[in-house]
Amino acid sequence: MVFTSLTTTLRQRSAAATGLTARLLATITNSKSNAKPPTAIVLINMGGPRTVQDVHGFLFRLFSDKDLIPIPFQSWLAPWITKRRVPKIQEQYAKIGGGSPIFHWTQRQGILLEQLMDRIRPESAPHKHYIAFRYAEPLTEHALEDMKKDGVKRAIALSLYPQYSCSTTGSSLNELVRNLKASQDPSTNAIQWSVIDRFPTQPLLVETFAKHIQASLEKEFPASVRDSVPIMFSAHSLPMSVVNRGDSYPQEVGATVQAVMEKLKIRNPYKLCWQSQVGPSAWLGPKTEDVITGYGKAGHKNMLFVPIAFVSDHVETLFELDLEYGHVAKEAGITGYKRVESLNDDPLFIQCLGELVKGHLDSGAHSSQNLPLRCPQCINEKCGKTKEFFSQQQIQL
Numbered sequence: 001m002v003f004t005s006l007t008t009t010l011r012q013r014s015a016a017a018t019g020l021t022a023r024l025l026a027t028i029t030n031s032k033s034n035a036k037p038p039t040a041i042v043l044i045n046m047g048g049p050r051t052v053q054d055v056h057g058f059l060f061r062l063f064s065d066k067d068l069i070p071i072p073f074q075s076w077l078a079p080w081i082t083k084r085r086v087p088k089i090q091e092q093y094a095k096i097g098g099g100s101p102i103f104h105w106t107q108r109q110g111i112l113l114e115q116l117m118d119r120i121r122p123e124s125a126p127h128k129h130y131i132a133f134r135y136a137e138p139l140t141e142h143a144l145e146d147m148k149k150d151g152v153k154r155a156i157a158l159s160l161y162p163q164y165s166c167s168t169t170g171s172s173l174n175e176l177v178r179n180l181k182a183s184q185d186p187s188t189n190a191i192q193w194s195v196i197d198r199f200p201t202q203p204l205l206v207e208t209f210a211k212h213i214q215a216s217l218e219k220e221f222p223a224s225v226r227d228s229v230p231i232m233f234s235a236h237s238l239p240m241s242v243v244n245r246g247d248s249y250p251q252e253v254g255a256t257v258q259a260v261m262e263k264l265k266i267r268n269p270y271k272l273c274w275q276s277q278v279g280p281s282a283w284l285g286p287k288t289e290d291v292i293t294g295y296g297k298a299g300h301k302n303m304l305f306v307p308i309a310f311v312s313d314h315v316e317t318l319f320e321l322d323l324e325y326g327h328v329a330k331e332a333g334i335t336g337y338k339r340v341e342s343l344n345d346d347p348l349f350i351q352c353l354g355e356l357v358k359g360h361l362d363s364g365a366h367s368s369q370n371l372p373l374r375c376p377q378c379i380n381e382k383c384g385k386t387k388e389f390f391s392q393q394q395i396q397l
Contacts, residue, residue: 039155042147144179165247246376
C-alpha cells in the first residue's frame with residue numbers, strides 16, 4: 001500500500017517535471033524565434049592558410065582570380081603555377097610558425113568590434129561579425145551560410161583593406177555578389193546590404209599608424225639619429241595593367257602616407273615603395289627590395305618600415321618584410337633595419353573600425369561616393385554588376 005502510494009507520487013512528480021521541462025524548452029524556443037537577429041558585420045580580407053597543408057588551396061584560389069592576377073589561359077596556368085609555387089610558399093609559412101595568423105587577428109578584431117558596437121550603437125545591437133576571406137577559409141559562402149542560420153536581415157560588408165583596389169576589395173565584393181545572385185534562398189536574398197569599401201584617411205586609422213611609428217622610432221633608434229631615420233611605407237604592389245586601367249589604389253595609399261606624416265609632425269624623410277610583385281609582367285614600383293638595396297649602396301644604415309596597406313600581421317609582414325627584406329638589408333649594410341608593429345588588435349584601431357561602422361549605419365549610405373564610379377578603362381562586367389548591386393540597395397535607417 002505504501003509502496004503503491006510512493007510510486008504514484010513519484011510518477012506525478014515525474015510528470016510535473018516533464019511538463020515543466022517542456023514549458024521551459026518552449027519558452028527558450030519562442031525566445032529564440034522572437035529574438036532580434038544580429039546586425040552582421042562581414043569582415044572582408046584576402047585570408048591566409050592556417051597550416052602549411054592549406055597552402056595549395058589558398059594559392060589555387062589566388063592564381064585563379066582574374067581580378068587579382070589577370071593572366072592569359074588562366075584556367076590552365078593557375079593549377080600549373082600553384083603546383084610550382086606550393087613548396088616555396090609552404091617553406092615561408094613554416095618559417096613564421098606554420099601558418100598565417102590573419103584568421104586569428106581578424107577574429108580578434110571582429111569580437112572586439114562586436115563588443116564596441118553594442119555599446120556605442122545599441123539601437124542596432126546585437127552586432128555579430130562574420131569573416132569572408134577571398135582565398136582561404138572561412139570563404140564568402142561560409143559567411144553567408146552562417147548569416148542564414150542566424151536570420152540576418154541587415155549586413156555591412158567591411159573591407160579590411162584601408163585603400164580600395166579592384167584587385168582586392170573589388171574582387172571580394174565581386175565574389176560576394178556572385179554568391180548572392182547564385183543563391184536561390186529567399187532569406188539570403190532578402191538581406192539588406194551596404195559596404196564600407198575604403199577608409200584611407202580615417203582619422204583614427206591615421207592616428208594608429210602615427211602612434212606605432214612614433215613608438216618604434218623611440219624604441220629602436222637612439223636620439224642622436226632618430227630624426228634622420230628614413231621612414232619607408234611599403235604596400236602590396238599592383239600590375240601596371242591594373243594601374244593604367246584607372247585603379248584608385250596608388251592614389252589612396254599615397255593619401256594615407258601623406259595623412260600619417262602630417263599627423264606625426266616630424267622631420268624624418270620618407271618614401272613609398274611597393275612589395276610582393278609576382279611574375280614577369282610590369283608592376284607598380286619602386287620595388288621595396290630595390291629601395292633597400294639602393295639606400296644601402298648610398299650609405300644609409302637605418303631604416304624604419306611601415307606596412308601601410310595591411311591592418312594585421314600575415315606573410316607579407318612576418319616573412320617578406322621581417323625575414324626576406326631583413327636579409328636584403330643586412331646584405332646591403334643596413335644595420336638598423338626595423339619594422340613598425342602591425343595594427344592587429346590595438347584598441348585605437350578597433351575604435352577606428354567602430355567609428356566607421358557607426359557612422360556608416362547612421363548615414364544610411366550604401367557605399368562610399370566613389371564605389372559606383374568604374375575605372376575609366378574597366379572591361380570587367382562583374383565589377384559593373386557589383387557596383388550596380390550596392391547602388392540599388394534600399395537602406396532603412
